[in-house]
Amino acid sequence: MKKAGAKKPLPFFCMKPMKLNTTLFELGVLDRLAEQNTPLHRLDPRAKLITTLGFIFTVVSFNRYEISALLPLTIYPVFLIGAGDLPGRYLFKKILIASPFALFVGVFNPFFDRAPMVMLHGVAISAGWISFASVVLRFVLTVSAALALIGITGFNAICMALSRIGVPRAFIIQLLFLYRYLFVLTDEGLRMVRARSLRSFKGRGTGLKIYANMLGQLLLRTMDRAQRIHRSMLCRGFDGEIRLNREFSFTIHDLVFCLFWLSFFGLARSFNLSLLLGQLASRMTA
Amino acid sequence: MSHHIIEFKDVRYAYPDGTEALGGISFLIHHGESVALVGGNGAGKSTLLMHLNGCLTPESGQVRIGDFPLTPKTLDEVRRTVGMVFQDPDDQLFMPTVYDDVAFGPLNLGLPHEEVDARVASALATVDCQKLAQRPPYKLSGGEKRSVAIATVLAMSPSILALDEPSSNLDPRARRMLINLLATFTHTKIIASHDLDLVLDLCERTIVLYQGRIRADGPTREIFLDTALLEECHLERPPSLSLR
Numbered sequence: 001m002k003k004a005g006a007k008k009p010l011p012f013f014c015m016k017p018m019k020l021n022t023t024l025f026e027l028g029v030l031d032r033l034a035e036q037n038t039p040l041h042r043l044d045p046r047a048k049l050i051t052t053l054g055f056i057f058t059v060v061s062f063n064r065y066e067i068s069a070l071l072p073l074t075i076y077p078v079f080l081i082g083a084g085d086l087p088g089r090y091l092f093k094k095i096l097i098a099s100p101f102a103l104f105v106g107v108f109n110p111f112f113d114r115a116p117m118v119m120l121h122g123v124a125i126s127a128g129w130i131s132f133a134s135v136v137l138r139f140v141l142t143v144s145a146a147l148a149l150i151g152i153t154g155f156n157a158i159c160m161a162l163s164r165i166g167v168p169r170a171f172i173i174q175l176l177f178l179y180r181y182l183f184v185l186t187d188e189g190l191r192m193v194r195a196r197s198l199r200s201f202k203g204r205g206t207g208l209k210i211y212a213n214m215l216g217q218l219l220l221r222t223m224d225r226a227q228r229i230h231r232s233m234l235c236r237g238f239d240g241e242i243r244l245n246r247e248f249s250f251t252i253h254d255l256v257f258c259l260f261w262l263s264f265f266g267l268a269r270s271f272n273l274s275l276l277l278g279q280l281a282s283r284m285t286a
Numbered sequence: 287m288s289h290h291i292i293e294f295k296d297v298r299y300a301y302p303d304g305t306e307a308l309g310g311i312s313f314l315i316h317h318g319e320s321v322a323l324v325g326g327n328g329a330g331k332s333t334l335l336m337h338l339n340g341c342l343t344p345e346s347g348q349v350r351i352g353d354f355p356l357t358p359k360t361l362d363e364v365r366r367t368v369g370m371v372f373q374d375p376d377d378q379l380f381m382p383t384v385y386d387d388v389a390f391g392p393l394n395l396g397l398p399h400e401e402v403d404a405r406v407a408s409a410l411a412t413v414d415c416q417k418l419a420q421r422p423p424y425k426l427s428g429g430e431k432r433s434v435a436i437a438t439v440l441a442m443s444p445s446i447l448a449l450d451e452p453s454s455n456l457d458p459r460a461r462r463m464l465i466n467l468l469a470t471f472t473h474t475k476i477i478a479s480h481d482l483d484l485v486l487d488l489c490e491r492t493i494v495l496y497q498g499r500i501r502a503d504g505p506t507r508e509i510f511l512d513t514a515l516l517e518e519c520h521l522e523r524p525p526s527l528s529l530r
Contacts, residue, residue, distance in 0.1 A: 031422070052413035074346030156422075176382055183424040184376050228377040231341045234443065235370045236361065242381075245389045247400050 028183075030147070034085055034154030039253075040084040045153050045161035047254035051261045052149045056142045058265040064131045072273040073141060076261060080148035080213065091147050095140060102139035106132040155179050164248065173242055184225070189218055291316060292338065292446065292476065297347035299333060307333040309498040310347070315474060322506060323478040325495035331450070331478035333494070338366040338448050338476070341411065351446070367445030369473075372388040373451045375431035379423035384415070384434050387423060391442040409441040410434075413467060423471070429460030434512025438503070447473045453481045482510065482524040494519050 034041070040048075055076050062070060073257050081088050113128030150158065156176065163172045200206050230238075267273070292315040306332050315321050323331050336342040337349055340361045349356040351364045370430040372378045381387040388409055392402045410416045413433040419424060426434065428463060432452065439447065452468070453461045465487050470473070477486055485506060492509045494502040494520045502509055509515065510527050 159382075177380065180380055180382065180422075180424065181321070225377065228372065230337075231378050232370070232372050233380065233390075234338055234380045235365055235368075236391035236421075237339065237365060237436065239394060242390075242395040243387060245399055245406075246386075247391060254386075 004229040029090065030150045031154055033061050033151040034082075034086055034157070036152075038083060038085050038152070040080065040152045043152075043257055044248055044250050044254040046164055046248065046250060047258050049158060049161040050165065051258050052145050052263055054262045055145050058269050059138050059141050061269065062134075062138075064134055065127060067134050067137060069268065069272040070137055070141065072136070072268050073265070076146040076265075077141060079146055080145065080152060082228055084148060084152035086151045091144060093153070094147055095143050099136075099139065101282040104138055106135035109135070134176055160244065160246065160248070169241065176242075181225075185218075185222065188221060192218065193220065215255060287291060287421060291350070291433060292474070293348075293350040293353060294334075294337070295348045295350070297334075297337060297344040297349060299337065299342060299344050304456050307471065307498050308337075308344070311498075311500055312347075313500065313503060315476065318472065319473055319491060320475040321477070322489035322492040323495060324480070324482065324485060324492055324519075324521060325501075328496040329495040329519070331495055333498075334479055335370070335386065335448050336447075339365045339370055341370075346508045364413050365508045367444055368446045369442060371435055371439055371447070371449045371452060373454060375428075375435040376423075378435040378438060379426075379431060382421070382422060382518060383522075384421050384423060384426070385419040387434065388403030388438050388441045391438060395442065398504070403495070405441045405443070409437040412435045412440055412519055427460075429463070432456060432460070433467070441444070445473060447471065449477045449479075451479055451481075452477060453479065453484050482521065483526055486526065487523055494521070496520075 055073070059073060080086070081091065109132045110126060110128035113131060114126045117130050118125045132149065150169035153161075156179070159172050159175050159179075162175075163169060187218040196205060196210065196214065200210075292313075294311050294313050297308055297311045298306075300306045311330075311334060317526055323334060325331050333342065337344060337356075338351070340356055340358075342419055343356075350366055351360075354360040354363065356364055378385050381390055381496075385406060388406045389402050392405045395407070407416070407421070410419060413436055415430060415433050415437060418430060418434060423431065423434065436449075436452075449468075452464060456464060461484070463483075465484055468488055475488070477485065477489060489506055492502075492504065492506040494509060494515065502512075502515055507527075510523055513523060516523055
C-alpha cells in the first residue's frame with residue numbers, strides 16, 4: 001500500500017456532502033438579498049433589466065485595447081452594490097468563482113500579441129497584456145452588474161421583466177423551472193452523495209464509475225419527476241402557456257433611473273471620460 | 287345530485303412494461319362520501335387515483351365522473367371537477383411563489399384577474415397560509431407545502447378531492463392539523479393512504495386493494511376489525527382501534 005503523502009484536494013466527483021450543502025445554501029443568498037426594501041429594490045424590474053443590459057452592451061462594445069475609457073463605467077455596479085445594500089465581499093467571491101472563464105479567454109493574448117504598445121516608466125507593455133487586462137476588466141464589470149441585478153431584483157422578477165420586454169415565453173418557462181427545481185435537484189443529489197459517503201470507506205466507492213452510475217440515477221429520477229410535474233400541471237388545466245396574475249407599473253422614477261444611466265453610458269462610450277478628467281486636472285495644476 | 291359521483295366499471299390497466307396494475311376494478315362513490323383507498327405497497331392505489339382525472343386511461347372498462355364518462359372530450363370538465371393532491375408537494379408546487387402556484391389553475395380556467403385574486407385569498411385562508419403568499423415554495427416546511435398544495439386544488443373549486451398519501455412526511459402536529467382541515471371539507475373525498483388512523487378519523491367507507499383488485503369494500507370500522515383480511519392485504523389494525 002502506498003503511504004499517504006500530502007493531502008491532495010479531492011476531485012469534484014468525490015465532493016463531500018458538507019461542501020455541496022454550502023453551495024446550495026449560497027444559491028438562496030441572492031434571493032434573500034432581493035427581499036430587501038431599498039429605493040433600488042422598489043424600482044420596476046424592467047427598468048433595472050434594461051439599464052443593466054444597456055450597461056453590458058456598452059462595456060462589450062469598446063475596442064479590445066481599451067482600458068481607461070472603461071474605468072468610469074465601474075460607477076454603475078458600485079452604485080448598485082452600494083445603494084442596494086449588497087455585501088460586496090460576497091459578490092466578489094462569486095466573481096472569483098466565475099473568473100477562470102475570462103482568464104482562459106484572455107490568457108493567450110500576451111503570447112500572441114507581443115507588439116509593444118505602452119511605455120510605463122521605461123518598461124514596454126505589449127498589446128497582448130493590454131487586451132488581457134481589458135478582457136478581465138470587462139468580465140468583472142459585466143458579471144458584477146449582472147449579479148447585482150439579481151441581488152436587487154430577484155431571479156423570478158427578472159424572468160417576468162424578460163417576458164414583458166418580449167423574450168419568448170418558452171424561454172422564460174425554461175428559466176423559471178430551471179430555477180425552481182435547481183433546489184430540488186441539489187437536494188436529491190445531496191442525499192445520494194451523503195448515502196454514498198456513509199458506505200464508502202478509505203476512498204473505496206468514490207471512484208468515477210460510481211459517480212457515473214449516480215449521475216445516471218439522478219437523470220432517471222429527474223425524468224420521473226418531470227413526468228409527475230407535467231401531470232400535476234395538466235390536472236390544473238395547463239395548455240402550454242403559463243399565465244401570471246401580476247401588474248407592473250413603470251413610474252417616473254423608473255424612467256429617470258433608465259434615462260440617467262443610459263445617457264451616462266452613452267457619454268462614457270463617446271468620450272474618454274478618464275482622459276478628459278486627467279487633462280482637466282493637469283490643466284488646473286499647471 | 288348525481289353530480290359528484292365517481293363510478294368505475296371493470297377498469298383494467300397495465301403499465302407499458304406489461305405489469306398489470308388494475309385487474310377489473312368496479313365501485314361507485316356517492317356525493318359527499320369520504321372513501322379511503324388502502325392496500326400494501328404496489329396494490330394499485332396511486333394507479334387508481336391517476337384514473338380519476340385522466341392522467342392514465344384504462345385499457346378496458348369505463349370511468350364516469352359526475353354525469354359524463356371520462357373521454358378526451360370531457361377531460362377538461364373532469365379535471366375541473368376532480369382536484370388531485372399528489373403525494374410529493376414538490377411535484378405540485380412548480381411556480382415561483384405560493385401566490386402564483388395557487389393562481390395557476392384559476393388563471394388557466396380563464397377567470398378574470400379580480401376573481402383569481404379572490405380565489406387565491408380564500409383558498410389560502412382555508413388552509414391558513416395567507417402569510418406564505420409571496421414565499422417561494424422551496425422554502426416552505428413539509429407541512430406548509432402540503433397545505434399549499436391543497437390550496438392550489440381548492441382554488442379551482444372542485445367538487446371531488448382526490449388525495450394521495452396526504453399525511454406522508456408530516457410531523458404529528460402537522461398531520462393532526464391536516465386531518466382537522468380535511469374533516470371540515472364537504473367535498474366528495476377519496477383518500478389513498480397507509481395511515482389507517484387517519485382513515486379511521488376521516489372516512490366512513492374503505493376500499494381495500496390487493497394486487498390490483500378490490501379485496502373488500504365496506505364500512506371502515508368493520509374492515510379494520512377483520513384481522514385476517516388486514517393481514518392478508520399487508521395491513522395492520524390501527525392501534526387506536528385495538529385498545530377499545
